[in-house]
Every structure is written in structure tokens, then in C-alpha cells.
Amino acid sequence: MHKVLIVDDEIFVRKGLINLIDWSSLQFEICGEAENGLAALNLIQLLTPDLVIVDIRMPVLDGLELIRRVTAEGEHQPIFVILSGYPDFSYAQQAFRYNVSDYILKPVDEKELTATLKRIANIMNQRQLLSMTREKPLVEIIMESLVQAEPDDQVMTQIAHTLELPLSAPYTYVIVEFQDELAHREIDYLLPLQTVLQRYFHLERQPLLIHARDYNQYGFIVPPSRPNGQIDDTERMDYRKLLQRLENNLSTKIALFIGHTVEHLKQIVHSRTSADECLNYRFAAGFNGLFMAKELLDMSLYYFDVDEELHSKLIYEVEANRDEGYSNAIDAIFKAFQERYFAPGAVANTVRRSMIATINIIRQLEGTEKNLAWFEELLNWQRKYRNLNQLKHVFKNFIEEAAAYIAEKRGDKGEGNIEKVKKYIDGHFRENIYLKGIAAEFHMNPIYLGQLFRKNYGAYFNEYLLSLRVEEAKRLLRQTKKRVYEIAEQVGFQNADYFATQFEKLEKMTPTDYRNKMIDQK
CATH class of the missing domain: 1.10.10.60 (Homeodomain-like)
Structure with missing residues (x-):
């Protein structure tokens, strides 16, 4: 992570910046705040931030004077971005004399700041790459640089030289997802995964390009060990063997999402993008934990809710508390997820809709969904359950528990109240x-x-x-x-x-x- 110091005399501006964006997703973390340039001068030497975002007009020591003094006298030289409420060209001109990275006007636009931070992160990554030695290959930094954008030729040459990799060769980015029904990073699989992969690809002295992602996922670049070409039975069989090796050695369920193969190492960002797109097909039928971009990405995803008839059938059977009825309805819904290639968002919407309808019934009976042991588990299913079988298990347990609870709250086991309803209609028509x-x-x-x-x-x-x-x-x-x-x-x-x-x-x-x-x- 790159460290950021925010300097502004207005506390609301500082807090607003901190809460404006997801800093960690852009490889940044806030290391400190200062309300004037003099306080910032001391913090820069103490905290050694990589980036300083500074207001141009402040008491005691303004932003331009702070930058001048750090540039002229400071041992640590961070990158500066200036904030200003004054679109004055003379200020901007003076700021860029000090090699300020960017000049952003207040109020700060989220998209503009995000674009600036992405550009600065790439610059920082490249600086670190160019300073690394053979004894210390910064694999995480290399991966972040490669999979976010195409690095320039100077950086790519340094990477290839350091890792002894050919630039022009077939490379593929693969996402390894651990489906262990545990929350993200409850177990850190990075080192054991790296060991298994290095053995599988027969890497001895050559490092494996691997990094940690979110949602219990890890990304790695397949080394150019096979000739380039179209997907065939042999390649699919190779990935099937890899998947089996990983599951056997790491003792958990795993899925592989395999991007397009590219012709040059600097193009690996495009392979990563296609691997990310494969994640949208995780609930499709017939792929059994192996999702390959060239097989999937031409297939249309379904982005809508499940058919009204299926939804109504499920809710009816829940109210009737008929195990066979709601089990069949659940089977039909999950079959639709698979056969029609429901996108993850469409699956989530269907689950959410069923939960809301069930909860409304419970509340009408003056009950509470918090009495259901499976409520929280299903509510937060995306944190832990990453394939359709896991989701179906949780969903069915919730429905079964809810149906029994509704019957209990109503005081009967099914259709006894319908006679009372008819009598009510007969008397009040x-x-x-x-x-x-x-x-x-x-x-x-x-x-x-x-x-x-x-x-x-x-x-x-x-x-x-x-x-x-x-x-x-x-x-x-x-x-x-x-x-x-x-x-x-x-x-x-x-x-x-x-x-x-x-x-x-x-x-x-x-x-x-x-x-x-x-x-x-x-």
C-alpha cells in the first residue's frame, strides 16, 4: 500500500476526502492528517508518505511553500497533489514548477481524484520496479503493475530481465477461488498455493507471478510452458489436472477462472480482464469449477429476476408448509439459474426477493426473522458461499425453517384457516x-x-x-x-x-x- 498524508486547514475537507473513495482498492492508505503546512512538514519526515494531498492556501505555512521546502530541503521526497478553490493560472503555473503531479479544484470530483490516484499508483509501482534487484523481486508490485495497465517498454524490459522471462510468449492470467465456506482471508492460502503451483509448473529458480485478490481469490500468471494455440481437449485436461491437484493438496473446494491467452507479457491486463468476466458465469451449468474465457464469453448472461410463476409457487408452498412443494420450487429456481446462465447479480436479486416475501409473511404474523437461525447466514451469503450448491444448501435451510416458523405463528399446519376465510367472505360480501x-x-x-x-x-x-x-x-x-x-x-x-x-x-x-x-x- 502507498501511504497518503492529507493537509488542509478545514477538518471537514480532510474527512470528506477520506470518505470520498475506497482508498485501499486503489493501493493507498491514509497515514495521517495535518491542518497546516508546518505540521505537515514534520509529519512528512516522520511518516514518510508516498503521496501528499495539500491545500494551496493555509495559515502558518501554505501549500506552495510546503512543497518548495520539502523539495529543496527534505530527505524524503513524496509526490504532491494540490487542492485549490481558486482556478488561478498563476497558482497552477507556480505549482508545476515544483513538479507537482496534479492540480485539482474544489469541490473535489470523485472520478477526477480516482483517475489521478490510479495514474500516481502506476507511477509509484513503476518506480519500485525499476529499483528492484535480482535478490528481491517484488512479485506483488509486479503483479499489480501488470494486471492494472500495460506498463511502458522500459518497465517491461526490467521485469523480463529480473525474472528471466520472455516478453513475447503466450501468457494466461488465472483466478483461483477458494470455496471453503469461510469469510474472506480467514485462512491465508497464498504460500501453500504458491508451493503447489510452483511444483505443478516445474518452476525451480524462476519465481511464480502470484498475488492475493478479494473474496478468497488469488491471481497468478501461467508461465509460457506450452505453445500458443486454441483451446483444445489437451489444454482443458491440463487445467482439470491442475484443479484436482490444488483441491487434493489444499483440502478444499476450488474454482479456476481462466482468461484469454495473450501474445506478450505486457498484455496480461487483457487476460486478467477476461478472467474477471468469467466470474460472471460461476452459476452456469456444466463447467464444474473450470471456467475458461474462450468457452464462455460469447454466451449471453441472464440479468433479470426469476419468472414470476416460480417465485409465486415458492412463496405459496412456504405458506402451506409443504416440504415437497417448496423443495421442488427451489430445485426449479436453481435449475433456471444454471440453464439460463443467470448473472451473479440476478441470482442475488432472486434470493433477496424471496427473502423479503418470506420476511413480510413472518412480520404479518407478528413474528421476527431474527428468530431464524439461517437468516443471517443467507442475508450475508456472498461473503462465504461462492458456488450454486453452497448457496442452494443455505437457501433451502432458510426456507425450511421459515415455513415451519410461519406455520407455528399461524397456529395451524396448513389449510385450516381457509374455512374461516370463506365464512368471513360469506358474511361480508x-x-x-x-x-x-x-x-x-x-x-x-x-x-x-x-x-x-x-x-x-x-x-x-x-x-x-x-x-x-x-x-x-x-x-x-x-x-x-x-x-x-x-x-x-x-x-x-x-x-x-x-x-x-x-x-x-x-x-x-x-x-x-x-x-x-x-x-x-x-
Whole structure:
């Protein structure tokens, strides 16, 4: 990590800069703060920061004078970036005389600062590369430099000379992902992984280019030990053997994400990019832990939610507390993930949607999802579970536990309440009732209630409600002299024309025709 000192007389500016971006992702860490140039002068010698971000106007000692004194007198020479609220060309001109790296105007734009930091990190990496010796090859720095951008020719020549690697040769970047169901870096696999890889590729004195990534991942560059060419059975078999060797020696489940092979070492950034893209296919079917860019990247990913029918089926079976039903629904959902190449974001959205629907049911019953042992595990699944089988195991355990909890809170084991619902409808059909309101009254999910009602009584809720209202309207048309609009209102319709339309749909005649027919029959 490169150390950063922030110098500004406004504390809110300093804290704002610290919180503006993810410094560590750009290879930086904040090592200190100063409120004026004099305090910064002492901290630069004490903390030896690699980068100083300094305000141009400050009390005691301003930014330009600080830079002048450090440049002229200081033993440690950091890179400077100036912040200023004044777009004055004379300031900028003076700053660049001191070889200031950049001049950024306030308020600071996140994208502008991020671009500046990326450029400076690359400069720093290259400086370190050019100063390294054969006895101390800075592998981590080499990897960061290679996989972030194409280094210039001077740097590449130094890398090749130091590591005794050919520049023009086939190179491939591979991501090794440990699927050990542990949080990131709970176990550091770097050294044992390096040992296994060096043995596999028969590297004796030559170092292996390897580095640690996030999410229990490590990246390495395959040495140019085989001739370049298209993917064939032999190459896939080689990677399959490598995967088996890694899993056997490191005693855990592993996946390999293999980028495109490039023709030159300086182009390895493009191989790394394609390996990163392979991560999006981790839930696709048929690859069994081996994901190769040339086989995958032309295939379309699915970025949407799972079909509504599958989602509704799952929630219905959860409310019904039927193990076979929700197990089948889960199987169908996870089969869709694989066969339709769901992107990781689409999988996460589907899981989140199912969780929210289940939690809403629990809360309607005055329960709490925090009583479920698997709730936190599924909520944070992306931190630990990295393949579909692992996710499915956690998801199914959550659903099974939630279904039992919902049944317990409701006080029955399935469909006993549906008779009470029907009796409620029979007694209140003249009122302005609707499915969602009744579901809330009985602490049930509306979708589940609608499906359960149809299963038990052979009609949808709205169909049954309409039949009750029309039957009552027929009775009133026969037995009273009330006007049609009065009858419509009495049986639960807010609009007489709508009542007449629905009546005619069921009875094949208008309410008035029905009354006249009944009178004629007397």
C-alpha cells in the first residue's frame, strides 16, 4: 500500500476526502492528517508518505511553500497533489514548477481524484520496479503493475530481465477461488498455493507471478510452458489436472477462472480482464469449477429476476408448509439459474426477493426473522458461499425453517384457516372487501390466500365474491322494488354501470331484463 498524508486547514475537507473513495482498492492508505503546512512538514519526515494531498492556501505555512521546502530541503521526497478553490493560472503555473503531479479544484470530483490516484499508483509501482534487484523481486508490485495497465517498454524490459522471462510468449492470467465456506482471508492460502503451483509448473529458480485478490481469490500468471494455440481437449485436461491437484493438496473446494491467452507479457491486463468476466458465469451449468474465457464469453448472461410463476409457487408452498412443494420450487429456481446462465447479480436479486416475501409473511404474523437461525447466514451469503450448491444448501435451510416458523405463528399446519376465510367472505360480501385486506385480517400472504382459496373451492376469490353478490342482487330484484343502482350499492358495488356489466356477464341478461322476466313468470 502507498501511504497518503492529507493537509488542509478545514477538518471537514480532510474527512470528506477520506470518505470520498475506497482508498485501499486503489493501493493507498491514509497515514495521517495535518491542518497546516508546518505540521505537515514534520509529519512528512516522520511518516514518510508516498503521496501528499495539500491545500494551496493555509495559515502558518501554505501549500506552495510546503512543497518548495520539502523539495529543496527534505530527505524524503513524496509526490504532491494540490487542492485549490481558486482556478488561478498563476497558482497552477507556480505549482508545476515544483513538479507537482496534479492540480485539482474544489469541490473535489470523485472520478477526477480516482483517475489521478490510479495514474500516481502506476507511477509509484513503476518506480519500485525499476529499483528492484535480482535478490528481491517484488512479485506483488509486479503483479499489480501488470494486471492494472500495460506498463511502458522500459518497465517491461526490467521485469523480463529480473525474472528471466520472455516478453513475447503466450501468457494466461488465472483466478483461483477458494470455496471453503469461510469469510474472506480467514485462512491465508497464498504460500501453500504458491508451493503447489510452483511444483505443478516445474518452476525451480524462476519465481511464480502470484498475488492475493478479494473474496478468497488469488491471481497468478501461467508461465509460457506450452505453445500458443486454441483451446483444445489437451489444454482443458491440463487445467482439470491442475484443479484436482490444488483441491487434493489444499483440502478444499476450488474454482479456476481462466482468461484469454495473450501474445506478450505486457498484455496480461487483457487476460486478467477476461478472467474477471468469467466470474460472471460461476452459476452456469456444466463447467464444474473450470471456467475458461474462450468457452464462455460469447454466451449471453441472464440479468433479470426469476419468472414470476416460480417465485409465486415458492412463496405459496412456504405458506402451506409443504416440504415437497417448496423443495421442488427451489430445485426449479436453481435449475433456471444454471440453464439460463443467470448473472451473479440476478441470482442475488432472486434470493433477496424471496427473502423479503418470506420476511413480510413472518412480520404479518407478528413474528421476527431474527428468530431464524439461517437468516443471517443467507442475508450475508456472498461473503462465504461462492458456488450454486453452497448457496442452494443455505437457501433451502432458510426456507425450511421459515415455513415451519410461519406455520407455528399461524397456529395451524396448513389449510385450516381457509374455512374461516370463506365464512368471513360469506358474511361480508356486501361490504367493500378485497383479497389483500382479507389476507391481512387473517395474517396470510395475498398470493398464497388466492391460490389456496381456488384450490379448495374451485374458483378465484374475485369469481366467488362476484357470484355471491349477483345471487343476492337476483334475490333483491325478485323480492323488492328497489332501483337497480340501490341494489348495486347494497350488494357491494360502488358503480351501478359496472354492476350491470358484471351481472349481464354471468346471467346473459341485464338486471332490468332479469326483473321483467321474473314478473312475467308470476
